[in-house]
Amino acid sequence: MMLTPVHRFRDIERKPEYLQPEKCVPPPSRASLGTMWFIRDGCGIACAVVTWMLVFYADFVVLLVMLVPSRDYVYSVINGTLFNTLAFLALASHFRAMLTDPGAVPKGNATKEFIESLQLKPGQVVYKCPKCCSIKPDRAHHCSVCKRCIRKMDHHCPWVNNCVGENNQKYFVLFTMYIALISLHALIMVGFHFLYCFEEDWTKCSSFSPPTTVILLILLCFEALLFLIFTSVMFGTQVHSICTDETAAHVYPLRRSSDVIKEHSGRWCYLQVTVRSSVHLCFCWLGFVLTVPPIRFSCCLLTVMSSVEDIRVPTVLHRHVWTS
Structure with missing residues (x-):
């Protein structure tokens, strides 16, 4: 039989054992908690490593294939400085998004003493997450990868090997923005370099052989185009979620x-x-x-x-x- 939300709520109210903390272990004191946050997930770690490798590959092609052989010194310095600055900002934002606690709810705080300290009025109830044994606040969702309840969880992103929550959403938004910018910058430079090589001798426009140069530029073009589309969409959805105070998991x-x-x-x-x-x-x-x-x-x-x-x-x- 299907129950309405009101009936389901009343049934839960009649079951005080739902909040009994027999299996809950009190959370450690804040003094004993470390500041390091890192998710030991094989897929996430691999995706994070691949992300850094792709950025380094793009930097390699931009510097050694396009800018260093260029005869225009000012063009090389300006574009090299701009691209490397954006790449550094992207990797720094990725690093912070990966190692920042996204907003994990204290584990094991659904103890009898803590619940009594809330001094709930008659008719008021709180609920705990049965997986991490913590009192679940509003807008918190349990992540099966992080194995924690995350406040304002948007989604778990394998590319940063972390959940995107209220504490690290800023860094994730910056990461997507900087990746989109360096992807656009790389596409523009690839286009100019192809035009330059068509007008000049291919052996003079690059330190590598013409076939190798073409392969490296095409791979960079595909990479930049793919991540420009992907990160632009992610950046737009994140900004929209911030402006509307809505998350993907909400x-x-x-x-x-x-x-x-x-x-x-x-x-x-x-x-x-x-x-x-x-x-x-x-x-x-x-x-x-x-x-x-x-x-x-x-x-x-x-x-x-x-x-x-x-x-x-x-x-x-x-x-x-x-x-x-």
Whole structure:
């Protein structure tokens, strides 16, 4: 028999054993927690290594095949500096996206003591993730690869070997943007180099033999075109998710005016939450290496809800400011 969300919610309310923490181990203290975050996933590690190798290959072709043999010194210096700067920014953003905690919920915090400390009012309930034994906040989803619940999880990206969540979405957006820029730059330089080689002698426009030069340029062209399309689409979807405060993993099964109170945060607020600062917004987006301690905040009233499967129940309306 199919149960309505209301009946399912009442059934869960009548089962207090759902929150019993017999198998939960209290989380370690923050002092004992390391700052290193790395997912030991073979597929993700391989994809991350391939990403770096593709960037190094593009840099090799741009420098040694196109720019070094060029007779125009100014052209070579300007394009070489620009391409390598963008490549460095892309790899640095990839490194930060891969090694930054995406927003993992503390594991094993669904203990009886912690639940009692929440001082829930009658009729209010919280739910725990049965896989990582943690209290599951709203907009958190369990990742089967990371084996953790991630706050504001968008998706698990094998190319960065990490989930894209509220803590590292900025770095992922920067990574896709820089890869799209160097791909476009490489395509433009390949086009100019082909025109130059057609007008001049092929033996003089490259340090390699003509067949080798053509093969290297064609491979770079395919790589740049493929990743330009892919990263441009990803960049657009990420910016859209930031502006609308929606993630790929976030669904709204009960999103009606009678079920939840809709958030009234504007696009500026969502963008500030992502970049972690309300001041010097553009600088914070570019300052991916040297960043201040992350401060996540909401400048508007939000509904804090608990969830299990497709049930989302409002618990309290408040203004929250917290740091990690």
